[in-house]
Ligand SMILES: NC(=O)C1=CN([C@@H]2O[C@H](COP(=O)(O)OP(=O)(O)OC[C@H]3O[C@@H](n4cnc5c(N)ncnc54)[C@H](O)[C@@H]3O)[C@@H](O)[C@H]2O)C=CC1
């Protein structure tokens with residue numbers, strides 16, 4: 001009879017009781033390997049209805065009790081009809097009458113006495129599993145499977161703790177040997193959840209009781225595995241309602257599963273795991289609706305990847321109660337007394353923390369037990385509270401306990417660091433923290449409204465899924481539009497190869513912001529935003545959206561506008577805990593105090609402010625300069641052609657293109673500022689020079705820049721971009737003549753900037769220059785820019801950064817790189 005090859009399948013209520021699923025259950029059993037035992041739960045909500053009907057009878061409402069019993073009967077009849085032929089249905093009707101008639105009698109008795117003892121309740125609720133066995137065994141027989149109905153009460157011997165009975169292993173084993181002797185060549189279909197006392201009273205095994213029966217049977221049969229067929233794909237890496245990317249965990253060790261069970265997963269109970277750990281059978285969780293998916297396997301080996309934790313759990317609706325001492329070294333340590341008092345009051349404690357010298361102690365308990373817990377603690381510590389030596393802190397509620405579980409966590413450094421860093425980077429306040437000695441889990445308590453962000457952030461930070469970056473984009477013009485395309489193109493690869501996903505939450509233009517907390521599709525965002533503007537459905541005040549953005553994982557405001565006044569939005573973003581990535585130079589070129597205030601605010605709130613594209617588009621100009629400065633190099637001069645537009649104009653002029661035509665083309669190519677006057681006035685280059693000079697630590701403003709415009713001042717008054725470009729035709733002949741004359745002298749027109757720190761004060765100049773062929777700027781083509789850093793270390797040969805200095809695609813790539821830097825900072829080392 002006993003054989004290594006036995007397997008146990010357990011089907012839960014959802015698999016049996018959801019119409020349409022039962023045929024799948026039957027197929028799974030029919031196609032299973034030989035030597036299979038099947039354990040079934042009650043169909044759907046049958047157990048709950050049976051409890052309700054007992055309670056209704058107890059309160060004297062027998063007609064209500066009958067209605068509730070009728071519900072159970074109706075479900076049983078409905079599902080039986082889906083899998084049984086005519087004779088089978090007739091036979092099942094007989095079974096059902098036999099099972100339910102005693103229940104009706106019990107209900108009448110309860111109504112008369114107005115009392116339903118735990119023993120009677122067990123008799124009533126035990127019928128759910130018996131109904132399942134009757135249907136499944138009959139339906140399998142009709143399918144040609146040699147199935148036999150087995151009532152587990154015939155071998156599961158328990159004590160008389162009704163509602164949560166304990167199994168007597170020895171007596172059960174002895175009875176099982178007799179019962180199972182008849183199973184040869186058949187598939188036993190066994191009731192889960194129920195047993196019988198030595199003196200013949202029906203008992204139930206408590207929460208997850210059917211799983212327990214399955215593991216018990218597996219142990220008795222020395223089975224190799226128990227497969228629990230349910231309605232999910234397996235143990236998920238996080239609650240899918242909180243983390244869309246959560247997926248099934250492939251492997252778990254028994255200990256990890258136990259840890260999960262202790263931290264509140266409803267999928268299995270410690271009682272289910274412990275017997276399996278003893279007998280060495282694996283527990284496999286699989287989906288009845290997607291049986292081809294491998295599910296989660298729990299065994300002695302567990303997760304083979306030592307670098308990866310398994311999942312993040314979140315236990316919600318909790319309260320955190322803290323007790324503080326005003327003295328160090330209380331004569332009677334408080335922790336043990338608090339726990340004893342809570343234990344006596346029947347309050348479940350999910351987590352405790354104690355400061356090293358015992359001056360503060362906190363407990364995390366169910367929110368619903370807050371009053372009871374406070375009262376028991378107050379009573380236990382009454383003496384010290386009265387003398388003022390101890391104080392109960394205001395209760396924090398509701399809070400959530402977020403736990404990272406992983407077998408190997410204690411064997412690797414920096415798990416706690418990454419856990420806390422990711423939560424801190426998301427701007428979440430950790431209210432309490434605990435890592436157990438088993439080092440299989442680390443838990444923290446956060447405010448309830450931060451639950452989703454905390455779980456998603458930790459989930460992403462440990463590569464359980466992608467790190468999600470939540471983007472609100474302002475500006476969908478040349479740069480913003482290209483950025484949307486690049487995100488759309490790259491997101492799959494970013495997810496697959498870098499574990500990062502960018503999620504677009506909002507897009508804004510001067511017409512307003514379209515924002516959707518559920519995300520916008522990157523390929524449709526431009527049109528959606530446009531229609532929203534036309535329909536008046538956009539939000540005008542972007543600041544009002546920052547609170548919502550801040551609640552999402554790794555929030556970032558991306559400014560691809562050229563709008564003035566954005567500094568107010570950035571300040572509000574930092575205050576809310578939102579990061580900023582910007583291609584907009586204006587906030588950085590504000591008067592020194594304002595610019596410093598902006599950077600200071602970002603630092604104060606530990607937010608990132610990345611702006612690499614404000615000088616030289618995606619060329620690594622700012623990062624290079626920062627590195628020179630950080631490593632202690634001394635910058636002597638920074639010189640370069642900072643404008644892609646002016647570089648392009650110079651190149652075109654040298655080729656004989658009229659100025660007005662070249663400006664129009666530069667605009668069409670996406671090189672110019674929204675108003676090309678900002679380029680031709682030299683203002684754009686002056687802003688860049690100020691940005692770089694300030695990176696050097698120089699204190700100066702735009703007004704300190706010696707600026708000579710590219711075209712005469714008199715042409716720079718026109719506010720309308722079209723009129724402005726039109727007016728430039730008046731300059732075409734004069735400019736062409738000047739360029740021809742300089743070419744005759746072997747010179748080329750360029751527009752250069754120079755920053756010289758100098759002991760006597762910094763000098764910053766920008767303006768047109770005629771260079772000869774030996775000058776580095778002479779070699780520039782098209783919209784190329786270059787920046788040469790002459791430093792102590794790079795005295796002989798300057799460090800030169802050179803390449804396209806303007807254009808939608810390159811700039812958007814630089815903005816995207818800045819966004820992705822946020823993910824690197826969050827994830828840290830793998
Ligand atoms: N085009 C380029 O090669 C480079 C541009 N930049 C900077 O990138 C920014 C965008 O440049 P482009 O895309 O070329 O300009 P663009 O004119 O094509 O796009 C600007 C966008 O900003 C939007 N906008 C204006 N006011 C707004 C507001 N208050 N809120 C939200 N959106 C608003 C406009 O509706 C438009 O969609 C500018 O600050 C520019 O200096 C930086 C490096 C290179």
Ligand SMILES: N[C@@H](CC=O)C(=O)O
Nearest residue numbers: 643644645672673806
């Ligand atoms: N208009 C600017 C765009 C980049 O900053 C330029 O031409 O350089």
